[in-house]
Amino acid sequence: MTTFGIIGAGNIGSQVARAVIALGHDVVIANSRDPETLSALIDDLGPSARAATAREAGAAGDVVVVTVPFGKYKDVPVEPLAGKIVLDTDNYYWERDGRFGELDRGEATTSGLLQQHLPSSKVVKAFNHITAAAITTDGSPSGTPGRRALVVSSDHPDAVAFAIELYDRIGFDAVDVSPLSESWRVERDRPAYVVRQDRAELEANLAKATRTI
Template sequence: MTTIGIIGAGHIGGQLARKAVELGYDVVISNSRGPGTLVDLVAELGPKARAATPAEAAAAGDFAVVSVPLRSIQDVPVEPLAGKVVLDTNNYYWERDGHFPALDTGEATTSGLLQEHLPQSKVAKAFNHIRSSQITTDGAPAGTPNRRALATASDFPEAAELATRLYDEFGFDTVNMGPLSESWRTERDRPAYVIRQNAAELAENLAKAPRTI
């Protein structure tokens, strides 16, 4: 079975782990404080999950999810993720992360910064514009009328395809924004951010998003 390496066990990482295990994935999950701090979460997740260091989770995963604060992306292990698809859930919260001038001016994107940090990986934006609790509650089977949609973006078609497949398994339609340079369209304070929307509504909200806030 496919193994997902999860780097970051906060609200989003934890919920992704719960849904992935429910769907039959093996999960190796990590955080910055060490595997010993994840005992309760792993006990809840059951035998298909184990705790590890970020480097171990990166190495174990057939693909990975990075769900750490933007200020911590330089701590994401590089070599174990080489050649792998990496799903990036990040948003830029300057109040938490400090100011990144290139993000403030619209010259860069959070996922683009992660791609620069992981030059041999294939980064795709995913799961950044849904409330964490809704990852496990808002999904619906394919073809359900008004099915909720989520967006992805990547410079690599295979990474966007993996995000699309995972979205569908989790119960969501997909709207592809294109390259990572467009991934800002789902970030905070923009029309598509953390609201429930179907694919047509999401596409409309992406199109009207302002570049800077």
């Protein structure tokens, strides 16, 4: 059993929590407010979940999921996540997050910036190009024709392997676009973003992507 620390209790964070709890794991989940504000969500998730602060969730997690608005990524606590695999679901929406020139110019990636912020962690891009509800409803057994595929990307092979296995257990194939410098291929507005696609279709859409839009 693995404990997942989830920093961000919005739609994606809540659905990842449901998915990993269904696999038999525990969850410690945080939002940007007080843990007490998560009481209804914890009641819904059941006894395998508890609420905490972001720092506490990061410290408790064997693996940590970061799913906060991208503009707040520097608020993610650094020290509690050191040495841990960090699943990064974040996407850049400048209308919400403010402008990041290095992203607008195609000089950086969202997950690469999080990796810089968490230099001792093993950041892997995951769950960023799927709608929240589909995380728990769109999976299917391995080998199913047309099985949905999702991207992983990391500078750390063990983080990639973990994410691929997690995807498979939840019900998804995986396409690896490591290292993180290539993860722009599945960022917002690219052909592979929030589209239901099998492995071959995802590979084709990733190949169609252009660096700036």
